[in-house]
Amino acid sequence: MILDVNAYLGPFAFRALRRDDAPGLLSRMDAKGIDRAAVSSALAITYRNVQPANERLAADVRGRDDRFIPIAVLNPAYAGWEDDLRACRDLGFRGLRIYPKWHGYSLSDPACLDLVDAATEAGMPITIPIRVEDVRNQALLTDVAEVPLAEIAALVAARPKARFVLLNGVGFINGPLGRAGALPDNYLIEISRPTSIPTDEVGRLLTALGPGRLAFGTGMPFQYPDIALLKLELLRASDADKARITWGNAAAWLGLGG
Secondary structure, eight states: OOEEEEEEESOOSSSOOTTOSHHHHHHHHHHHTOOEEEEEESGGGGOSSOHHHHHHHHHHHTTOTTTEEEEEEOOTTSTTHHHHHHHHHHTTOOEEEOOHHHHTOOTTSHHHHHHHHHHHHTTOOEEEESOSSOGGGSOTTOOOOOOOHHHHHHHHHHOTTSOEEEESOOOGGGSGGGSTTSSOSOEEEEOSSSOSSSSOHHHHHHHHHOGGGEEOOOOTTTSOTHHHHHHHHHOOOOHHHHHIIIIIHHHHHHTOOO
16 A cells, blocks of 8 residues: 655646645556655745635545545635644645745744644644755745754654654755654655655655654655655665554554554
8 A cells, every 4th residue: 555645736836746646646656656745835836815725625535535634725824724734624735744945934934833832733734845846946936945854853842642654855864853863753745755766865854753753745746756656666665664664653643543
């Protein structure tokens, strides 16, 4: 079983994405042997008021609960996010995704901490993309920096009861997020961006943190899934450990059976 914790549906404001609708993403998942995907709205990345994009995503995944796990994008810098969170829970969303650099706030802002606390109380993990695109591919109108790993580490330490999934990041092994015991064990690192060769960050994270702290993701349709799948193939790990990475860890956090 393979569960992709890092996938998107819908158009992106600054460039066309191939197979960005539900049938297109399903066809790619089927071709690559990916059973389920946690999906958030690509539209919501550039929306200030994100709720219309969440509602569109809910409609897109309706009737496909066996394949898609909806993840809500919330913006704590926008008034009324509490109402949006309640609405998303009623719509069946199982987690949150936040974009501090795109939506103009810091992870240490009181509103962000309030959102994290509310999600924790609701039993929803918080996913944080370190980046959406390589800065070299960004449109001329955008200049969006990556979320600093130090800022994420501070949030992880400040909210030990929360559960975080860190997406599209690299360089974890060089700081506290990549060292056992340096921080609470309340975060998963998704493997689509850390290297398998030549520096083997994925393998080093597995050794440092153990198999319970990694999760499989692709970044589809922003990225092709083949790279993440190849990393799994190259990873020196037992079948049991790979099963935790490809399914078990994320499924437990998202409240899925099987």
